[in-house]
Amino acid sequence: MVIAVDGPAASGKGTIARALARHFGLPHLDTGLLYRSVALNLWRFGGDPGSEFEAVRACHIDGIGWDDPELRSETVSSIASRISAYPMVREALLERQKRFAAGPSGAVLDGRDIGTVIAPDADVKLFVTASPQIRAERRLKELQARGMPAHLPDILADIEARDARDSDRSSAPLRQAEDAVLLDTSRMSAEEAVAAAIVIVEKQRLG
Numbered sequence: 379m380v381i382a383v384d385g386p387a388a389s390g391k392g393t394i395a396r397a398l399a400r401h402f403g404l405p406h407l408d409t410g411l412l413y414r415s416v417a418l419n420l421w422r423f424g425g426d427p428g429s430e431f432e433a434v435r436a437c438h439i440d441g442i443g444w445d446d447p448e449l450r451s452e453t454v455s456s457i458a459s460r461i462s463a464y465p466m467v468r469e470a471l472l473e474r475q476k477r478f479a480a481g482p483s484g485a486v487l488d489g490r491d492i493g494t495v496i497a498p499d500a501d502v503k504l505f506v507t508a509s510p511q512i513r514a515e516r517r518l519k520e521l522q523a524r525g526m527p528a529h530l531p532d533i534l535a536d537i538e539a540r541d542a543r544d545s546d547r548s549s550a551p552l553r554q555a556e557d558a559v560l561l562d563t564s565r566m567s568a569e570e571a572v573a574a575a576i577v578i579v580e581k582q583r584l585g
């Protein structure tokens with residue numbers, strides 16, 4: 379079974395995708411980490427996020443560990459949001475995501491374009507969302523828990539800017555696939571959102 383989980387920043391898609399992978403015994407790929415790795419590479423070699431050419435040169439990401447704490451920094455988040463709009467960057471990361479989705483034991487992938495581009499034939503597609511204010515509050519708590527300086531109005535502005543960039547880009551914009559089920563987690567705890575997602579998957583896969 380292949381499960382596609384898409385949605386905007388801090389909607390809870392990663393939490394849901396990880397829990398679904400555990401529940402159904404499937405491998406999981408957080409595709410945002412690929413874009414974050416390119417951003418971290420670019421930042422480390424002093425490249426210009428305004429240059430598609432330099433961003434493509436940063437797509438050799440095998441040397442970056444998924445547990446590198448820098449991947450989650452606000453600087454890297456912001457660069458990732460910019461470089462992910464470049465068609466050549468998306469192209470460079472496409473094959474590895476498609477290969478993961480086509481793996482022999484099925485998969486759960488989360489990102490922005492899983493249901494539309496990476497795995498258009500996924501068995502189940504979820505589009506996870508929540509209001510910008512709620513998402514900003516979640517990210518604030520997350521940053522505070524990691525002891526990082528954080529300011530709600532700045533986080534909200536950043537989330538809105540990233541939503542706009544994700545939705546307005548011409549290459550694989552963020553949008554709900556026609557056959558995706560919408561899950562608005564604004565009024566749900568993480569546990570409730572996971573439980574709702576499991577029910578959706580069970581229903582969808584039975585057709």
Ligand SMILES: Nc1ncnc2c1ncn2[C@@H]1O[C@H](COP(=O)(O)OP(=O)(O)O)[C@@H](O)[C@H]1O
Nearest residue numbers: 387388389390391392393516520566567568571
């Ligand atoms: N339904 C929810 N209610 C409250 N907090 C949540 C919920 N879902 C996720 N979170 C928390 O919000 C933050 C962002 O969630 P995450 O799953 O990383 O989102 P995304 O992958 O969409 O960016 C995390 O700290 C997570 O624990």
Ligand SMILES: Nc1ccn([C@@H]2O[C@H](COP(=O)(O)OP(=O)(O)O)[C@@H](O)[C@H]2O)c(=O)n1
Nearest residue numbers: 386387388409410413458459462489490491
């Ligand atoms: N499939 C994907 C995944 C992420 N991205 C981009 O990569 C950035 C980081 O993704 P992420 O999923 O780790 O970000 P959060 O939603 O966790 O904040 C986002 O701002 C997106 O613009 C994308 O364009 N396509």
